[in-house]
């Protein structure tokens with residue numbers, strides 16, 4: 001009798017709780033906080049997600065996460081680019097390797113090359129999914145500094161490798177004045193052999209390496225893509241010896257550059273660019289250049305994609321904010337169907353066992369002035 005009473009009480013209590021939870025979750029959109037804080041993140045089959053330096057595409061009700069498959073003992077590409085799919089961003093189904101490395105000797109994406117920071121955007125006109133990534137040729141360290149493109153008819157691949165390149169040969173940045181061009185053309189590399197001097201810094205800002213690489217095309221390493229509301233897409237990459245960022249417009253089919261580009265923060269040493277647009281302002285969060293080691297994030301904003309870009313304070317606050325909480329950004333994902341919901345996706349690199357690198361996915365909050373803030377204690381999207 002006593003037990004029955006308790007049972008019915010607990011049962012009634014449970015029902016009330018259930019109704020309440022349902023009411024709350026139906027009445028307010030599910031608030032979510034940090035999606036991953038560096039703990040192992042398993043896919044729906046119970047295996048650790050292996051998609052580093054990645055980016056996410058939203059297409060017809062699903063998110064597709066593309067990233068680098070990292071092996072246990074090397075940071076080189078031994079497998080290729082992977083893809084995971086999810087409806088709600090928490091559970092991810094492994095869709096396999098969508099752009100595998102190949103075994104033909106001398107091929108651009110030969111096993112053992114470097115394939116980093118893949119990003120995919122969808123082209124409405126051609127109905128193709130277009131992937132760009134950072135490519136380093138096998139056996140050449142990070143000297144090639146190329147970017148590569150691949151296409152697919154389906155978000156789940158397979159992607160067809162198209163080509164690799166340095167960017168925009170023989171083209172000057174659109175915002176370079178005749179005076180600046182004149183100054184750049186006078187720079188002679190032999191006069192600036194010693195790096196990090198004041199004189200060298202000034203020369204870098206004026207385009208020392210831009211000039212050096214004019215005929216071959218500009219270097220392109222850490223990168224992201226940005227597709228704007230008007231359907232135009234841009235390739236944002238670390239160029240000029242990782243010292244200066246470039247923002248370059250892509251052609252209407254997204255598989256090449258138009259030749260229109262600007263330099264951002266010349267000599268500022270920005271890597272790992274991520275970019276998003278909110279209320280008409282473009283925001284870019286980057287890292288410094290310390291290889292696999294984390295450093296302080298940087299942030300810039302601009303009224304148009306072409307600038308002018310203004311630098312702000314480090315967007316990170318709280319403990320370990322000076323090292324981006326141990327991570328390095330890779331992409332900012334606008335969450336579909338939720339106003340003002342943006343996720344900062346970052347990698348916690350573990351170069352000694354690259355496959356064990358982790359993820360940090362933080363919702364971005366905004367100050368009352370609309371300035372982005374990153375904090376792992378953010379419990380809710382604004």
Ligand code: GAL
Nearest residue numbers: 053116222271272290291292
């Ligand atoms: C990092 C970069 C990574 C990778 C690494 C190699 O700074 O963000 O994507 O290129 O350097 O050392």
